[in-house]
Amino acid sequence: MSRNEIRPPSNRPTPKTYFSISPIAFVETAKLRLAMMQKHLQDVMKAELKAPDLVCTYCKQTYTTLEALALQNAQGMFECKDCRVELTRNDSKKDSAQKDLAK
Numbered sequence: 001m002s003r004n005e006i007r008p009p010s011n012r013p014t015p016k017t018y019f020s021i022s023p024i025a026f027v028e029t030a031k032l033r034l035a036m037m038q039k040h041l042q043d044v045m046k047a048e049l050k051a052p053d054l055v056c057t058y059c060k061q062t063y064t065t066l067e068a069l070a071l072q073n074a075q076g077m078f079e080c081k082d083c084r085v086e087l088t089r090n091d092s093k094k095d096s097a098q099k100d101l102a103k
């Protein structure tokens with residue numbers, strides 16, 4: 001039985017690449033990144049609007065954000081169209097959306 005020699009971590013320096021980016025290219029890259037982020041946010045928001053997002057604690061009926069907007073009362077709260085109970089956010093779905101954002 002032979003033991004493998006434990007080697008010290010290599011001291012090889014990590015290669016660093018230095019870019020010389022012109023300010024214009026930098027701005028374009030930043031713009032592109034921003035556009036990609038906005039696209040991603042839009043996708044998340046679209047999914048948010050489609051999926052049931054609010055739930056009535058009383059009758060357990062779920063509403064999408066769009067549906068809930070139509071049910072908004074004078075106090076700015078969303079209420080169930082059947083029992084007038086304030087809707088609460090569907091938290092399980094919210095968590096998954098946040099995970100998507102963190103990717």
Ligand SMILES: [Zn+2]
Nearest residue numbers: 056059080083
């Ligand atoms: Zn209800």
